[in-house]
Amino acid sequence: MSMQTSFAPDTETLVTGAPLSRKRRQLRKAGESYGFLAPTLILLFVLMIVPIVMVIGYSFQDEAVMGSSSGLVGLENYIAVLSDAGFWKATGNTFFFTVVSVAAHLILGLAFAMLLNSPLIGAVPRAIFRALYVLPWLFTAAVIAVLWRMLLAPNGIINFLLSTDVEWLASPQLALGTVTFINIWAGYPFFMVSLLAGLQGIPNELNEAATVDGANAPQRFWNVTIPQLRPIIVSLVLLDLIWTSQQFALIWMTTGGGPIDVTEVLSTFTYKLAFAEYDFSLAATSAVLVLLMSMVLAVFYVRHQKARD
Template structure:
């Protein structure tokens, strides 16, 4: 009689297995929603950055099929270029003056709009006028100010002069800095106005009872309450202003005689005017490093604030 061998039945699924599957699905579900965005960021940000960093250590890239590894030669070439040094100095002047002016003007207008001495109608009118520059794009701002500052423009007509504001080597850098100040202060004004409206009135009342005058209340009550906002706005504006390109390119193009050349326009000209993509990549990497330093301090401040 042939013996029949019966295979053992598979072990029954324990209650823990479905529970583990559900737990895995719940933990993986957010990554599924984020996957398209992460893939897009990887394609449009990570890969280009890696390629540019690689190009900065090579020569004969993009247009040549035989790129050569040159190490840090490109960095030496760029860092010793007189135009790069001029662009760096112009960028520092343009950025620092713009950020300081944005802060001072924005805070002044914010305190004006927050003052109880102005009625509701006047406050609404002033708010609309002050925020107007923020509504324009860089292209509109550049065209508008080129028309106003033309030799036969409104500004020269009012001043009864014929100054070449954007073509004069002595005035061009100050002029584009003024235009950037005019275009950027509303961001500070709106943010600081929101901060001023959040300052408890009891603090000012207590300071008044203690005998503090208006300046003392401003310096010892208002500024400490606004300090986190001021630091955040300043760091963000430093990053944005140091990378300003559209306004400079559409007003002066970096001229005349490189007096308004910025790091952004310098990098653009290396790539698309001289077709030296390796040097342009090197300049872009240097700008990236500077921006990452500012971004590090911004993130550090935000963490400390939280």
């Protein structure tokens, strides 16, 4: 007696009349994946890749305006920008503004994160402190700029409390430090929230084992807490370096790069080349140089993320 085994017909066989090969199935799955990604890839291409290519092209042209140019000039624009004392003054201001801001973000963010993670603070005070500390992160750059311009005005609350009449944003000696302080105030909550999540992910057993071994609080901090937070700290610092070095709105809306050029950074320097002097070729060149600097940091960030994974 012969035994017969029935098999459920394959859906793809019913549709095509023949089973698809493994390679064709893989191609179909890949096509579906790229189909879902296509809208995002098209937007990235149109809104990012095309403008970048256009700006790079403008940097090699003379008097480039809205796609028209009087001809190619090779590297003359790059030589002109790199020979400009204003570019290097803006680079120095950007370096100071970025390094001080990122360092302060890290220190304040870690300090407040450890405070909020401390068992010495009750649940209700911890919730109140979290709301207060994260408040600056909720404001846009425009709100922060207007708020601090009012506070730091000659007749503002800061001068009233200090009994002075200092021009915080108009003084050549104080303006750069003032906008750096404002940026620190606006940016530390990002570090605080991220590091607080990292602290809460550290197993208690590690600190308990260190305590049993005789480690005191500073030793536990340097040998347990910091090594556990190192991947998060490196990622945050690299991201913040990229974001802060390209800060524009806050500086433009508080000082406009002035007084004179004491708060001029690369973003405002490039903007003025384009829309104050109408030299779009040099502005494109400056933008390309900023892009190259940012790409160096981006490469380190990507390599760190790959090593972390």
